Amino acid sequence: MTEDRVAALTEEIGWLKDCCLHLEVVPTPTLVIGEDHIDHQDYADTDGIWLFKGKMPDAEVEQFFVLMEQGDTTGHGCQCSSTLTKFDTLADALEIGLTKDERERLKL
Numbered sequence: 001m002t003e004d005r006v007a008a009l010t011e012e013i014g015w016l017k018d019c020c021l022h023l024e025v026v027p028t029p030t031l032v033i034g035e036d037h038i039d040h041q042d043y044a045d046t047d048g049i050w051l052f053k054g055k056m057p058d059a060e061v062e063q064f065f066v067l068m069e070q071g072d073t074t075g076h077g078c079q080c081s082s083t084l085t086k087f088d089t090l091a092d093a094l095e096i097g098l099t100k101d102e103r104e105r106l107k108l
Helices: 002-019 090-095 100-105
Strands: 028-040 045-055 063-072 079-087
Touching: 002 028, 002 045, 002 063, 002 079, 045 090, 063 090, 079 090
Parallel strands: none
Antiparallel strands: 028 045, 045 063, 063 079
8 A cells, every 4th residue: 555655646746747846856755644635526626735755866865745736627728836845854844844734634
């Protein structure tokens, strides 16, 4: 299960990198701590939050990351936005990177 979650997140990061994340380099996820990704079935709208541990290609140690994405292709042209924020500690990722509502959404 954990490997499946990491693989799915890796795929999502790859897709976002080519679409709306606009980063040259992205981390390689090693552990998904929390995730909530909503694909609305009645139209092409997505909304996702991931908290994960990973490693940037040039880093010596793993760090914690919060990835947020939103996409809407409901007929008004593709609109998407993503943010990826890096933290040295899990405590910082939880307290600084996520709101109380987002932590609840991730069940953390």
